[in-house]
Amino acid sequence: MTIKVLIGDSLAPGAIDIFKARGIEVDVKVGLSQDELADIIGDYDGLAVRSACKPNAAVFAKADKLKVVGRAGIGVDNIDIPAATAKGVAVMNTPFGNAVTTAEHAIAMLFAAARQIPAASARTQNGEWPKKDYVGTELFAKTLGLIGAGNIGSLVAERALGIKMKVVAFDPYLTEERAVELGVEKVELDELLARADAITLHTPLTDQTRNILSRENLGKTKKGVIIVNCARGGLVDEEALKDLLDNGHITAAALDVFETEPAKEHALFGTRGFIATPHLGASTVEAQDNVAFQVAEQMADYLLTGAVSNALNMPSITAEEAPRLKPFxxxxxxxxxxxxQISTEGxxxxxxxxEGEVCELNxxxxxxxxxxxxxxxxxxxxxxxxxxxxxxxxxxxxxxxxxEDSDTYDxxxxxxxxxxxxxxxxxxxxxxxxxxxxxxKDMALEAKFRPFILFINNNDEAGFIGSLGSILGEAGVNIATFNLGREEQGGDAIAMVGIDQDVPAEAMAKIEALTQVRYAKVLRF
Structure with missing residues (x-):
């Protein structure tokens, strides 16, 4: 049977050659709407995308043959991963193909903002000679604040140190040892905001990072600070950014990403000191080739051999290992x-x-x-x-x-x-x-994983279960499973409550206010 792949976004031509060389039929259809994609997706085993093609739940509902979606790039915001998972479709990305390119763009934006190069260029080419209007800021010996010190952030730090900037970094997962290795100073967010002459962001958009540069946090920055975001839209309060540019607290800002894209109209456009590029962080010939070739190889391997690599919703295992390894x-x-989920503070x-038989596996x-x-x-x-x-x-x-041996389980x-x-x-x-x-917490129980689990650490006291059940019942939250564990009577205890829907904020506040409760959180799987 012929294996068919649909390429839904513009990819380097070499990616098509990789598929064809391995006997896979390829169609290229760029610019499809979600409805148009849904109408034809049933004919394909694989879908290769970048960021413009957006397979949603309606697309996956009709994807009866689809086995894999490959994203040529890092971010997968355009792919409905839960819908893909429910349909049994693997979702892969290419995590390292454009890191250098994105880091270089952030540094370029920093220089452009510090010297206001775009505005000066436009006026010069318009027949002016506005030399006195553009007295820039020297980056030498200034302090750069990194929000996020992972793969891209560390590359930015390396380049900033190369031009003799000082670098401070906020990242809950950055250890002191790694900070020393990078040559940066690990600080908390408030200290970074107070000290940095320029701030660049290098973090994904999550519940914890959304609006991390809020109006309040932007207000804590040094007067004259420069803001650069080449990571994800939604990390910066764009309305507050405009206000602080207008009143001069922020000297310059450069955004490659926006909360809503494409950002063809925006209140920031035309603002003094503002620079914008249309999500160009990964847009170099080298990066586009790297991620296109990588995603083609990964998809071909999966479709032909069952090998899974760089998967976001399933384990990476070989076809030979799958039967025994996959459940574990x-x-x-x-x-x-x-x-x-219970350690998000870092x-x-x-x-x-x-323990036991699992030790025999890879x-x-x-x-x-x-x-x-x-x-x-x-x-x-x-x-x-x-x-x-x-x-x-x-x-x-x-x-x-x-x-090799487990006391209780195989x-x-x-x-x-x-x-x-x-x-x-x-x-x-x-x-x-x-x-x-x-x-x-070394307290024994046996509980199933469910899409929603209300996890509670509590004191083992009479009345707790009744109070909890009443709160959930009043909120219309149905309990599917209820499992308890405790150290001893009257001591430390846990409750694992499988529920059919999320807990409303008001009900969650009531649960947290119970005298027996030490910690409560809804976990999502």
Whole structure:
């Protein structure tokens, strides 16, 4: 049977050659609407996209043959990953192909903003000679504040240090050891805002990072600061940015990304000191070739052999390993997602223990799956291939241990993360082919993973369960499963409540206000 791939965005021609050389039929149809894409997607085994093609739930609903979507680039905001997962479609990206290009664009924007090059160029070419109107800012010996010190952020730091800037960095996952290695100073966000002469952003858009440069935080910056965002729209309060440019508190700002794109009209356009580019961070010949070739190779490997690499919604495993390894990779990833969601304030060490028969398997993809799960709570684009590298870049310690025998289960995986000097622990196993949580904080229980789990750490006191049930009932939240664990009567306890929908904010506030509750959070899987 012929394997067919649809290329829905402009890719380097070499990507088409890669598919054809491996016997895969290719159609190129650029500029399709979601309805048009939905009408034809049923004919294809693979879909290659960049950022303009946006396969949504309606597209995946008709994708009866589709096995893989490959994103030539890092961000996958344009792909409905939950819908793809529900349909059994692998979603892959290319995490490292355009890092250098994006870092260089951020540095270019910083120079352009510091010297107001675009405005000066436009007026000069218009027949003026406005030399006195453009007295710029020297970057030498100034302090650059990095928000996000991962792959791209570290490359920006390297280049800024090369022009003799000082660099301070805010990143919950950056350790002191990694900061020393990079040559930057690790600081909290408020200190960065107060000290930085220029601020660049290098973080994904998550619940934790959305609007990280809010009106309040922009107001904490030094007068005369420069703001550069080549990461994701939505990280900066654009309305506040305009106001502070207008009143002169911010000297200049350069945005390559906007909250709503394409940004063909915007209140910032024409503002004094403002520079804009149309999401060009990854737009170089080298980067476009790299990500196009990489995504073609990954998709071809998957379609022809079942090998999965750089996958965001399934473990990266070979076709030979799949039958035994896949259930444990899924367990490790879910345990990691649990640990990551209760450790979003940052952690500095991870330990993964394997016990029993699982020790006989190739544990590398299991560890990668666990790390991807841990980090995905704060980094949406991380995957099994990039997670170990990202962890290493941040200087976070990783230890693995094996024990051939398990006291209770045939196989057990235990994940521990260290937050503020204290360890947070969760363990799981496979029961009848399904992932189960069997311990949290070393308290035994057995709970299924569900799309929504209300996790509560509480004091074991009478009345708690009744109060909790009443609050959820009044909020219209249906309880599917209820599992409890405790150290001893009247001591530390946990509740794992599987629920059919999210908990409204008002109800969550009532739960957190219960006298028995120490910690409560809705976890999503």
């Amino acid at each position: 990779a899924e367990l490790a990833e879910k345990l990691g997602e649990f640990a990551g 952690f500095d060490a991870v330990e993964i223990d394997y 544990r590398k993809p299991l560890t990668s799956a666990a790390l991807a799960g841990i980090m995905r709570a704060s980094m949406k684009d991380v995957n099994m291939v990039s997670a170990p590298t990202v962890l290493k870049e941040r200087g976070i310690d990783l230890k693995e241990s094996t024990q 196989s057990l995986i235990r994940i521990k993360v260290r937050v503020g000097g204290k360890w947070r622990t969760i363990a799981g196993t496979i029961v009848n082919g399904q992932s189960r949580i069997v311990a949290v």
